[in-house]
Amino acid sequence: MNSKKVAFYTLGCKLNFSETSTIARSFTQEGFDRVDFEEVADIYVINTCSVTENADKQFKQIVRKAQKLNPDAFVAAVGCYAQLKPEELAAVDGVDLVLGATEKFKITDYLNDLSKNDRGEIHSCEISEADFYVGSYSIGDRTRAFLKVQDGCDYKCTYCTIPLARGISRSDALENVLKNAAEIAAQDIKEIVLTGVNIGDYGKGEFGNKKHEHTFLDLVQALDQVSGIERLRISSIEPNLLKNETIQFVAQSKTFVPHFHIPLQSGSNDILKKMKRRYLRELYQDRVTAIREAMPHACIGVDVIVGFPGETDAHFLETYQFLSDLDISYLHVFTYSERDNTEAAVMSDVVDTAVRAKRSKMLRGLSVKKRRAFYESQLGTKRTVLWETENRSGYMHGFTENYVKVKKPWNPEFANVLEAVILTKIDDDGLVRVAPQAE
Known part of the structure; x- marks a missing residue:
């Protein structure tokens, strides 16, 4: 059969x-x-x-x-x-x-x-019963894998349904994460991206309790020791959970790359309070400064939401100006949309959808400028690229350790290979051309 x-x-x-x-x-x-x-x-x-x-x-x-x-x-x-x-x-x-x-x-x-x-x-x-942890990892293409280390969230952000959909914050046992990482490494995968709902909260609720067996810093230090992994990337981490010790560790780590993705959501303290975020813009500014001091060449990505209830033109301009002045590399812009069973869905001062769309467009334009400026700042530098396995119209693409997207003429011998290169120029499609680094 x-x-x-x-x-x-x-x-x-x-x-x-x-x-x-x-x-x-x-x-x-x-x-x-x-x-x-x-x-x-x-x-x-x-x-x-x-x-x-x-x-x-x-x-x-x-x-x-x-x-x-x-x-x-x-x-x-x-x-x-x-x-x-x-x-x-x-x-x-x-x-x-x-x-x-x-x-x-x-x-x-x-x-x-x-x-x-x-x-x-x-x-x-009932979502309250989602208190056990199932570890998982995916192997998307041959070059990188996504490794889940944490699930659920205890935060009460007023726009978000994730706690209702995934339950309380809970983590994988450290030895299990390391076992999964070793399994991935054994399959000749060069890069692991750590994922979770709120990974900076790692260590909470192992086996359903609230005692932190390990911290996020313990996790990155232990993963740094797993042999066979060339690169480790932290996917997204809350600013209030990104501690100085972690930043300093990544700066001198063998395998963790200088790339941080940190949700901001708004550059206005009034709106951050309405969203029930656990920090103010000053702390965010402080995290960016700390990263820049430790790793001037780091890539810093930002999540931001536009059109949250009560966001006036003045609030939005505060966010725009804050991001414009901040030394970051790109933005992920989300247009606020109402979600059932969230506090924000019943808030007054709803922002008109056309205004939401206009603000989103403005921030996306700012993101293009920021990414361009970041790429320009990297020209002439020596970097390492992990080449992907796909032939894209005669070219191969890859990312440097600090997340600059690069290209060169297709050569199958370099698929899934790390190559030392010099970033030479930005092409018409926005990707960076490279030259092999002279030995």
Whole structure:
């Protein structure tokens, strides 16, 4: 008998990608064949996201795509949106199974028979029961892997549904993270990106308790010792949890790269307070200064939200000016959108959507300028590039340790190889050309 085929589609963040990989491995262990989502499969698993704009619309499109490929296929929805709005997803035509936060890792237990249901069957716990930890990692392309070290969040930011979708902050045991890192290293993967919902909170809630067994600093120091890993990258860390000791450690580390992604969300203290963020702009400024002093060439990325309720033109200009003056490298700009069951959704002084869009456009323009200035500041310097494995119209792309995106004519011998280069000039497409470094 032919083995059943399973295909996966992942929406949202790097954490979702690492979890999809773990779920996929559980299917292969049960004898399923994994195929691409574009292929005909017996089961389609969609890992959903509650943060992206139009999450429900995207989900429906993907379900339709699966049904087109195989009208008889069994369709399962897992992930954040499945935890927050299980009824909504179950009602979508073609969906057979909806699994919440704790059930998604046991998905193969729910697949008794793969007959289509008239309506999606829901297995979803109260989010307060999501108190155990499932470690996971994904191998996206051959060059880098996403390693999950933490899940959930105890913060109460007024715009965010993540705590409702993923539960309390909890971490993987240190020895398990190191075991996963060693497994990744053994597969000739050169770079590991650490992911989680709030990774600076690492160490909290190992085995469901609130006692910190280890800190985030313990984690990076231990990972720095794992042999076979060339590069480690911290994905995103809250400014109030990015301590001086961590910055100093990364500055002299063998493997951690000088790249930080730090959510700001607003450059106005009034708005930060309304968002219930755990710092003010002065602390953020201080973190950027500390990084610049320790690593002048570091890449610093910033998350920012525009159009939050109560954000006046003056508040927005405060944010714009703050970011314009700050020595950062690029922005990820999010346009605020209302989420059910969040405090912000019922706040007054709602910002008109056209104004939100205009502000978003202004900050995106600022991001282009910042990235260009950062790239220009790096020209003429010696860096190391990890080349990717894809031939892109005769070129290969890669990132330097400090996250400058570079290109050179395609040469398969360099795929998944670290090469010492000199950054020479910015090309018309915004990528940087390189010359091999003379020995």
